[in-house]
Amino acid sequence: MADYEVPKLTGEGYCEIPAVREGVMESKGPFIAKPDFQKALHFPNDFDAAGSLVPNWKERALDKMADLKGRYRSLQVFLDICVKCGACTDKCHYFIGTSDAKNMPVARQDLLRKVYRRYFTFAGKYFPKLVGATDLTEEVLADWYNYYHQCSQCRRCSVFCPYGIDTAEISMAAREILDHVGYGQKYCNEIIGKVFKIGNNLGLPGPALFDTVEGLEEDVEMDTGIKVRFPLDEDGAEVLLVTPSADFFAEPHIDGLIGYAKVFHETGVTWTMSTIASEAGNFGMFIGSYETMRRVSLRVREAAIKHKVKRIVFGECGHAWRVAYSFLNTLAGPFDFLDQRYPVPQHILEFTWSQIQAGNLQIDKTENDDKVLTFHDSCNVARGSRMGDYPGGQFDIPRHVIRAVCNNFVDMPADTIHDATFCCGGGGGLLTDDLMEIRVKGIQPRAEALKHVTTHNGVTHMAAICAICKSQFTKVLPYYGFTMDQIVSVHQLVSNALVLQRQVSVQARPDDEDGDED
Amino acid sequence: MTFVSILYGLLFWAATLILIGGVAMKIRQYWNTPAPLKIPTTPAPVTQGGVVWRMFREVVFFQSLFRSNKTLWLFAFLFHISLWLVLIRHTRYFMEMGAVLTFLQPFGKYAGFTMVLGLAGLWARRFLVDRVRYISAPSDHLMLALLIAIGGSGLLMTFVTHTDVTQVKAFFGGLLTFGFFGDAGGLPADPIVLVHLLLVALLMIIFPISKLMHAPGIFFSPTRNQVDNPREKRHVSGWALELERQGKNYLDELKK
Secondary structure (H helix, E strand, C coil): CCCCCCCCCCCCCCCCCCCCECCCCCCCCCCECCHHHHHHCCCCCCCCCCCCCCCCHHHHHHHHHHHHHHHCHHHHHHHHHCCCCCCCCCCCHHHHHHCEHHHCHHHHHHHHHHHHHHHHCHHHHHCHHHHCCCCCCHHHHHHHHHHCCCCCCCCHHHHHCCCCCCHHHHHHHHHHHHHHHCCCEHHHHHHHHHHHHCCCCCCCCHHHHHHHHHHHHHHHHHHHCCECCCCECCCCCCEEEECCHHHHCCCCHHHHHHHHHHHHHHHCCCEEECCCCCCCCCCCCCCCCHHHHHHHHHHHHHHHHHCCCCEEEECCCHHHHHHHHHHHHHHHCCCCCCCCCCCCCEEHHHHHHHHHHCCCCCECHHHHCCCCEEEECCHHHHHHCCCCCCCCHHHHHHHHHHHHHCCCECCCCHHHCHHHCCCCCCCCCCCCHHHHHHHHHHCHHHHHHHHHHHHHHCCCEEEECCHHHHHHHHHHHHHHCCCHHHEEEHHHHHHHHECCCCCECCCCCHHHHHCCCC | CCHHHHHHHHHHHHHHHHHHHHHHHHHHHHHHCCCCCCCCCCCCCCCHHHHHHHHHHHHHHCHHHHHHCHHHHHHHHHHHHHHHHHHHHHHHHCCCCCHHHHHHHHHHHHHHHHHHHHHHHHHHHHHHCHHHHHHCCHHHHHHHHHHHHHHHHHHHHHHCCCCCHHHHHHHHHHHHCCCCCCCCCCCCCCHHHHHHHHHHHHHHHHHHHCHHHHHHHHHHCHHHHCCCCCCCCCCCCHHHHHHHHCCCCCHHHCCC
16 A cells, blocks of 8 residues: 555554654655745745745745744744753654654754754854754755654644643744745645635635535435525625535535534524635644735635624634634634624534533434444644633533433543644645655554554544544545544534424525525 | 952853843843734633643643653752752852741752752763654753752762851852952862852853753743633734734735
8 A cells, every 4th residue: 555664553552652763754745836826825936946946045044034033932932942851752643653853843843943043043153063053054944844744733742841842833934934935835835825716725616615515405305304504605694604625525524514504404593604714724824824824814704794694603623723713813803793792713513512501402312323432632622722611621522512412432542632632643734645654654643542442442433523634534544444434523423413303494595585486 | 369269250240140131131032022823732721820820830840741751850850949949058158047048958958969860860861762862962961961060069068078158158248249259368269169160150151042041931931821812802913913904914015
């Protein structure tokens, strides 16, 4: 299946910490973005072809570094205060899976820190060898490009660092510098280009979306005999649902979308999706660009205003939820035109859980009796955001919902869940086929924990609440002997168990109002 | 007053100036650098009081480090707590002994041993653990060597060859009041005292330009010091607000 070794699982629930090896994962990194795409993102594009650098790249890289460290306290402080204690060295799933020395969080940070020291600190200017400072060369840039694209920005290292140093902040800064010298990543930057041009990551145009939701309405009606609406671009609905575009067609994502629709249908809350904001994921975060992230976020604001909604709800998507929960108010706020009785934005799980608690949903848990579930805490939900109104709500609410709709639930080992959760291996802009090797190796710790509960507790399925996790798992877990259908959406489980009482959605079809044409 | 006294007097004045000035400059830099986004590592406190409590647990008990690696935590905690006790004991060279200070003297005296022990453990890791060996620069080793040498020379004076403590106190008393460097003959010319003090001055000088900045730096770490309330309270940095005000997308489009 692959020309590299797939790690073996023991089923013991933990991975041995490998001895460090140098250069195991040395490569050219993912495909590089062409000048056209750099231009669309307002990055410098005065370089010849993908893979070449802009003129005076060194000066421009250092200027960008100075600019970023002046604008981001995290970067400046994190570059200065690491004591190289090594607490993080065994915490990265990519290090565990590959044993490459440069995949230890501190070593990954040092790729940038060494250059920072050389040009911006007294010790590095005058005693470079002593403090491990190096000149910025093309080789260093190539190393940045390779190894900063072996970081999924999952922030697991930041949990264990005594100073809270977050490698994600460093790898975002590195990627932003690379974008400014001609080494942009094709996968992320082309996707962001599609968002700006078409409205979502997958480049699904409006007509395709209408076609999809119409098909879904037919499917659900065939399945249940009930007309569940999937409203798109409808003004005056109460809720704007922003969900990852993968929910419109990928498996098991789409089953999640069906779940959201059924919950809205059953609760009688009117809702709509929007072709302008037909994507929740914000890849601006992956490339560390505040400006890009803001531009992507402003679409959500625009859609909310255009469709005159009262609330914004986000679908199951990890990075999307981090940007939504932590940054949306910052980037695209203030949202004072929305109904202030609800948090802005809300997670679909917060919505569903409150409806379950209020007794508005009739549930038949036995519908999920063919499964024993475990739950994968997605990194950006677990370590970068919250649900509910108390710290740690993001761990409880998904589990509450799963337990409310399923009889069999088992957690994976404690050091692999909650804020110590292991990444799926595909986050942060790594969900691209040109990075298959790192994705396969990086999933090892998660696969090991999953293997443990499948072996010892009879777990059959793992639920996830992130589009990237779901895509990565279905593609990569088969390398470890799991099957694609063992990965499910949480709202897929809700969808299975929900007993529909209403015959028709509260929301009228717009064409019903217009009068039937046929 | 001797030549050595003048030299050491000037050295300590300079070292103090560099330490205080350097750290102040760094803190000013951290303070003035905006934190444009809320990035606390969750589960994070939702109130300011909660943040203070979280920071207290981190700074005093090294909570995250404890979760991460128990051996490392043990050596690090041993070193830092001992260092505090030793530092408290040293205040007697600068001020009058109160009841509390008198009570703490013996703790500070024996903490010298645990301090060196903790440092030795930390240094051993740099050789024995391949991951830590890989990430260590020469300066990381030197820093530990320096601290061990300071601790060792201090222990020698406490337990092996005593120096004239009263005279040392008079010397530093003189420095503090910007008087002469000790009226009664200045600094005792014991080689161990001189080595000890030289290394301490060196440590003070490199403090602001080295990783020792982790001590004040941790208070500025956004992943630890931010309140997790982005939905309730809008958080916008100055430069981001300017983008918004001028209706621009990119910084280079801003009217300056």
